[in-house]
Amino acid sequence: xxxxxxxxxxxxxxxxxxxxxxxxxxxxxxxxxxxxxxxxxxxxxxxxxxxxxxxxxxxxxxxxxxxxxxxxxxxxxxxxxxxxxxxxxxxxxxxxxxxxxxxxxxxxxxxxxxxxxxxxxxxxxxxxxxxxxxxxxxxxxxxxxxxxxxxxxxxxxxxxxxxxxxxxxxxxxxxxxxxxxxxxxxxxxxxxxxxxxxxxxxxxxxxxxxxxxxxxxxxxxxxxxxxxxxxxxxxxxxxxxxxxxxxxxxxxxxxxxxxxxxxxxxxxxxxxxxxxxxxxxxxxxxxxxxxxxxxxxxxxxxxxxxxxxxxxxxxxxxxxxxxxxxxxxxxxxxxxxxxxxxxx
Numbered sequence: 001x002x003x004x005x006x007x008x009x010x011x012x013x014x015x016x017x018x019x020x021x022x023x024x025x026x027x028x029x030x031x032x033x034x035x036x037x038x039x040x041x042x043x044x045x046x047x048x049x050x051x052x053x054x055x056x057x058x059x060x061x062x063x064x065x066x067x068x069x070x071x072x073x074x075x076x077x078x079x080x081x082x083x084x085x086x087x088x089x090x091x092x093x094x095x096x097x098x099x100x101x102x103x104x105x106x107x108x109x110x111x112x113x114x115x116x117x118x119x120x121x122x123x124x125x126x127x128x129x130x131x132x133x134x135x136x137x138x139x140x141x142x143x144x145x146x147x148x149x150x151x152x153x154x155x156x157x158x159x160x161x162x163x164x165x166x167x168x169x170x171x172x173x174x175x176x177x178x179x180x181x182x183x184x185x186x187x188x189x190x191x192x193x194x195x196x197x198x199x200x201x202x203x204x205x206x207x208x209x210x211x212x213x214x215x216x217x218x219x220x221x222x223x224x225x226x227x228x229x230x231x232x233x234x235x236x237x238x239x240x241x242x243x244x245x246x247x248x249x250x251x252x253x254x255x256x257x258x259x260x261x262x263x264x265x266x267x268x269x270x271x272x273x274x275x276x277x278x279x280x281x282x283x284x285x286x287x288x289x290x291x292x293x294x295x296x297x298x299x300x301x302x303x304x305x306x307x308x309x310x311x312x313x314x315x316x317x318x319x320x321x322x323x324x325x326x327x328x329x330x331x332x333x334x335x336x337x338x339x340x341x342x343x344x
Contacts, residue, residue, distance in 0.1 A: 013165075019236035042175040042242050044074035047249035049182075050256075051337025052085060055302065055327055062308045064236065064324065065186070066317035067095065068248040068256070070176035076179050081161065082309070083189040089303035092197035094183060094188045095312055096294040098200055098286065099203045102278055113122060119216045120161045127155045127276050135271035136228060141235055147173060170234045176245055186311055195309075200297040202289045216334060223271035248314070253337060257318060263308045265315075294323060302332070 053064040063085045147169040190197045240261045247255040301308040328334040
């Protein structure tokens with residue numbers, strides 16, 4: 001299973017859009033001279049990262065670290081503060097996840113791989129040119145020429161899959177990385193200090209994964225908005241995303257909040273969760289289930305441990321979809337880094 005897809009496609013439907021090697025057959029492509037290049041220099045070396053949010057109730061405290069993707073490719077995170085808090089904690093909560101189980105064991109393996117590889121492609125052997133409006137396809141060709149070159153295999157992908165492959169390469173060229181620097185260091189720190197860690201998990205049961213893959217392969221996907229917004233990111237926001245990555249690395253949380261950018265996550269999630277496959281298997285409420293699972297784990301940790309530590313995507317720490325805002329509304333005290341009491 002290709003790691004790229006697991007981090008690119010939202011939630012549990014990732015397995016339906018596995019990426020694989022593409023054929024490099026040279027097509028005729030337009031010139032790409034008009035595509036803007038990244039101007040912001042991405043930081044490197046040891047960087048402090050953001051401070052910790054403090055969630056408290058009845059004398060118990062949870063320290064929360066917000067993570068971000070992508071991050072600077074050549075950055076090393078100075079995790080001293082996090083290590084100290086982890087060492088004093090009774091429990092570490094990792095970012096929530098979705099796990100898929102199938103009847104008879106682990107999902108897929110080599111038996112499901114051929115079906116999964118087909119599922120990432122358009123139905124009926126259609127090409128991107130067949131399924132995209134002419135203006136969108138012309139725009140795609142310009143960006144593809146710059147970042148994917150003469151890769152013809154990507155032309156048979158569904159728009160969402162093609163756009164994600166493009167974005168992955170654009171990030172890599174821009175010295176931005178999907179590496180889970182924070183998760184790796186947090187687990188290492190917990191192991192060294194003998195602190196147990198837990199990853200709140202929503203487990204989905206797929207009774208017949210092969211049939212699910214076949215169903216998905218046959219059906220169209222309403223992913224045009226996801227495709228367009230992802231191309232917007234590559235065309236217009238690489239500079240902003242680099243600045244956001246720098247802001248996280250240097251601990252400039254206020255800058256993160258003040259930097260608007262094209263967010264494709266909701267459109268891409270909806271494209272997958274609105275399929276008949278998702279609706280027939282009760283996956284449409286998946287984001288809400290993930291949130292409820294993490295909140296239950298966080299409340300449990302705050303009730304049972306004098307100190308605990310948690311890792312969350314920054315979008316769940318600040319902003320409209322913040323889990324911490326939900327805790328605050330439930331009566332917990334939430335203090336951002338730099339608040340007068342947050343470092344006590």
